[in-house]
Amino acid sequence: MxxxxxxxxxxxxxxxxxxxxxxxxxxxxxxxxxxxxxxxxxxxxxxxxxxxxxxxxxxxxxxxxxxxxxxxxxxxxxxxxxxxxxxxxxxxxxxxxxxxxxxxxxxxxxxxxxxxxxxxxxxxxxxxxxPNTLDVPGEDLPKVSHYYKDPHFYASQKLAVIGASNSAIDAALECWRKGAEVSLIIRGAEVGQRVKYWVRPDIINRIEEGSIKAYYRSTVKEIKESEIIINTPEGEVTLENDFVLALTGxxxxxxxxxxxxxxxxxxxxxxxxxxxxxxxxxxxxxxxxxxxxxxxxxxxxxxxxxxxxxxxxxxxxxxxxxxxxxx
Incomplete structure (x- = not known):
């Protein structure tokens, strides 16, 4: 020894x-x-x-x-x-x-x-x-990942990004720029205040112009093979979905x-x-x-x-x- x-x-x-x-x-x-x-x-x-x-x-x-x-x-x-x-x-x-x-x-x-x-x-x-898990049905599906690597993988795909921190916001922007259809699911009322100061205005502008759809005060209820179901202030919403990036820390x-x-x-x-x-x-x-x-x-x-x-x-x-x- x-x-x-x-x-x-x-x-x-x-x-x-x-x-x-x-x-x-x-x-x-x-x-x-x-x-x-x-x-x-x-x-x-x-x-x-x-x-x-x-x-x-x-x-x-x-x-x-x-x-x-x-x-x-x-x-x-x-x-x-x-x-x-x-x-x-x-x-x-x-x-x-x-x-x-x-x-x-x-x-x-x-x-x-x-x-x-x-x-x-x-x-x-x-x-x-x-990773901090969502603890919802379907989280163990192959289409769900808690780690993000390369935006090319999500090109031309319907992608749900869960989270409001730097990792989630970076992923949402990069994947959108590579041609993904991005939905951003945020538990709080806004994009996280700790997001890098040169990135935060970018994501807010993309949301405001409608390029990226953000669901605030929302949580995931269930993930299915071709859908993701979320709870929003307006009620339950079902989105067509190919991949999920659960970047919740x-x-x-x-x-x-x-x-x-x-x-x-x-x-x-x-x-x-x-x-x-x-x-x-x-x-x-x-x-x-x-x-x-x-x-x-x-x-x-x-x-x-x-x-x-x-x-x-x-x-x-x-x-x-x-x-x-x-x-």
């Missing part, structure tokens, strides 16, 4: 930042990532453009040069991949962590491929793994956190318990980094404001090591 001072779960930007910090401070480490490098970013839509500027996505002071002020998905993939390869980071890809349990003074980490022992564990798994794997003994708040936010000064959870030796810290408040933490977690965590690990050596 291989032993590391630190096992980092998740190979996204913040997991990479943690690895860089550990390497620079002389701690043995390994990143375990269930997919490719920055798996969550890889699964973003092909044409996705970040809200943040490139310098705010930088980690460890490594410059991120992009063609525009706000980089796109392919540029981010290149940036983080080059950081991993040029720094020869110890990352194991397509290796999903299945269980973490206390073992002696440290932990045993079991993955889909092998077991590791670790003194400390950093959880940087993000929240993109589990995502959530962390709370079951995985709880399996490690990490406590979550009892309210709908499901906030994990950790020390904001060190990022250590209620389980000594297990730390959280990145967006996972926000529970269901997935808009709270981003790459730009959670980059600091890496240094906070490694500094605390080294501080505890120094204290232990004195005794």
């Amino acid at each position: 291989e032993h590391f001072r630190v096992v980092i779960i998740g190979g996204g930007p913040i997991g990479i930042a943690c690895a860089l910090e550990a390497k620079q401070k002389g701690l043995s480490y390994v990143i375990l990532e269930k997919g490719p490098i920055v798996n969550s970013l890889f699964n973003y839509p092909i044409n996705m453009q970040f809200f943040s500027s490139s310098e705010k996505l930088e980690i460890d002071g490594i410059p991120f040069i992009s063609k525009e002020a706000k980089p796109k998905r392919n540029e981010a993939l290149e940036y983080y991949r080059r950081i991993v390869t040029s720094n020869n980071l110890n990352i194991r890809l397509f290796e999903k962590v299945e269980k973490v349990e206390a073992s002696g003074s440290g932990f045993t980490v079991r993955s889909s491929k092998q077991e590791y022992s670790a003194d400390k564990v950093i959880v940087a798994t993000g929240f993109y793994d589990l 995502y959530k962390p794997n709370f079951e995985f956190l709880e399996s490690m003994g990490i406590e979550l708040s009892d309210d709908e936010k499901r906030l994990p318990r950790y020390n904001p000064e060190t990022m250590e959870t209620n389980v000594p030796g297990i730390y959280l980094a990145g967006v996972i810290c926000g529970g269901m408040e997935t808009h709270k933490w981003f790459i730009e404001n959670s980059r600091v977690h890496a240094q906070m965590i490694v500094d605390d690990i080294l501080r505890k090591k120094a204290v232990a050596s004195e005794h």
Whole structure:
């Protein structure tokens, strides 16, 4: 069984930042990532453009040069991949962590491929793994997806997009521009206020001119092979439909956190318990980094404001090591 001072779960930007910090401070480490490098970013839509500027996505002071002020998905993939390869980071890809349990003074980490022992564990798994489901009949049909990739797939199709956030609005606009007949189903009274400021006027104009049909204060009742039934303020409406993009957000794997003994708040936010000064959870030796810290408040933490977690965590690990050596 291989032993590391630190096992980092998740190979996204913040997991990479943690690895860089550990390497620079002389701690043995390994990143375990269930997919490719920055798996969550890889699964973003092909044409996705970040809200943040490139310098705010930088980690460890490594410059991120992009063609525009706000980089796109392919540029981010290149940036983080080059950081991993040029720094020869110890990352194991397509290796999903299945269980973490206390073992002696440290932990045993079991993955889909092998077991590791670790003194400390950093959880940087993000929240993109589990979609918020609609829980309606027909949601399991092949025509329904909770992830959006490429607008070309929906050309000349009747497409229902469910949601009012950036992912839903981007998908609605891109697919409409590729020739899809788009219906936008929004639970609230308007397009989300957090939609990118240069995109929000675009979707509102498309709705007002009738290019995209929006149903506000509406929810899905049922999805059928060739129809989707929605509840609207005017009553039940049945739409002809070929595909459904249910882009209603995502959530962390709370079951995985709880399996490690990490406590979550009892309210709908499901906030994990950790020390904001060190990022250590209620389980000594297990730390959280990145967006996972926000529970269901997935808009709270981003790459730009959670980059600091890496240094906070490694500094605390080294501080505890120094204290232990004195005794």
